[in-house]
Amino acid sequence: MDDYNISEEYLQDERSRSAKNRIALSTLYLGDGSLERGLVDSIDYNLKRNENLHVTVLLDYLRGTRGVAQEKSSTTLLKAIADRAAVYLYHTPKLTGLVKRVLPERTNEIVGLQHMKLYIFDDSVLISGANLSDSYFVDRQDRYVLFENCKDLADFFCNVINAVGECSFLLNSDGSVALHPNCSVHPYEGSFVEYRDLLRSRIAKVIDALQTQQASAQRNSSDTLLYPLVQMGLFGYHEEYELLKRLLSSKDSTTSITMASGYFNCIKEYEQLIFSEGKYSMDIVTAAPK
Structure with a gap:
């Protein structure tokens, strides 16, 4: 990867x-x-x-x-x-x-x-x-x-x-x-x-x-797990949404999360979880305003 x-x-x-x-x-x-x-x-x-x-x-x-x-x-x-x-x-x-x-x-x-x-x-x-x-x-x-x-x-x-x-x-x-x-x-x-x-x-x-x-499948000793997610709300698939809610509400203070996005415009629910509920450390990589 x-x-x-x-x-x-x-x-x-x-x-x-x-x-x-x-x-x-x-x-x-x-x-x-x-x-x-x-x-x-x-x-x-x-x-x-x-x-x-x-x-x-x-x-x-x-x-x-x-x-x-x-x-x-x-x-x-x-x-x-x-x-x-x-x-x-x-x-x-x-x-x-x-x-x-x-x-x-x-x-x-x-x-x-x-x-x-x-x-x-x-x-x-x-x-x-x-x-x-x-x-x-x-x-x-x-x-x-x-x-x-x-x-x-x-x-x-x-x-x-x-x-x-x-x-x-x-x-x-x-x-x-x-x-x-x-x-x-x-x-x-x-x-x-x-x-x-x-x-x-x-x-x-x-x-x-x-x-x-x-x-x-036979399990191996790889150090990385990959979970493909499907987000198709119109058709009833909300896998990314549900995972992000669980991740962003984590109370584990030893967890470190890095978020990269071209623009930081989270929905209100995510903002609430990030700023009010989550106990992890977080780095956000986004575009400069100018």
């Missing part, structure tokens, strides 16, 4: 061109600059030379199609590989009917988004706070943790991406989109309850499979 200072070279050359078996990318959107084009070109290059490579991309539908009329959208770039890769577009089931028709592009995302930021190359997983956009590559120092050669973790997150993807739209090579054939409930035209239950059941299968696998 490494803290990683990501760069465009890492994604374009070190990973996207050299991956042997799989590339799975989950992000809010893909930018339309030269660096993002370079990433897609690198994946395209690899796909043409490696018939065993499986590529999956999961974007948010609203952000991923923004600017499509001007041919500056994520889908405009990705349609070049859509005939050989699965490009999924998740659409929130909360944006429907009149509200969907009335809200403009730059406002509709307030209703709900998919913004898991996972970049998987073979059995290595990069968990990030950054989208695949040149502003993150060039202008920002963001949060990245790289887990090298961790197949179980890579399998789990790939399965999460595919579970969400199969309840989403698929991008075609002509730039059009169609509902995934395994999605039996339309995200914004069908029943919200039925869609919620469908996606929840698919995520449940992924989590159950991991728990079963780990229960039977």
Whole structure:
């Protein structure tokens, strides 16, 4: 496990061109600059030379199609590989009917988004706070943790991406989109309850499979334990929320916690736990105000 200072070279050359078996990318959107084009070109290059490579991309539908009329959208770039890769577009089931028709592009995302930021190359997983956009590559120092050669973790997150993807739209090579054939409930035209239950059941299968696998796995002497968490409040998963409540309410004065965030804007419940209840020492790493 490494803290990683990501760069465009890492994604374009070190990973996207050299991956042997799989590339799975989950992000809010893909930018339309030269660096993002370079990433897609690198994946395209690899796909043409490696018939065993499986590529999956999961974007948010609203952000991923923004600017499509001007041919500056994520889908405009990705349609070049859509005939050989699965490009999924998740659409929130909360944006429907009149509200969907009335809200403009730059406002509709307030209703709900998919913004898991996972970049998987073979059995290595990069968990990030950054989208695949040149502003993150060039202008920002963001949060990245790289887990090298961790197949179980890579399998789990790939399965999460595919579970969400199969309840989403698929991008075609002509730039059009169609509902995934395994999605039996339309995200914004069908029943919200039925869609919620469908996606929840698919995520449940992924989590159950991991728990079963780990229960039977042989324990070793590693000094680090890794617990992947799923936070999808709309679908009834609050694992991160529940863990943070337990962690931040700790009365163990020997505990030391370090929190890193681009901006410190905790919900009131977390603030109450940190400043009034917790007895641990805490370091907070955040951006300077200027």
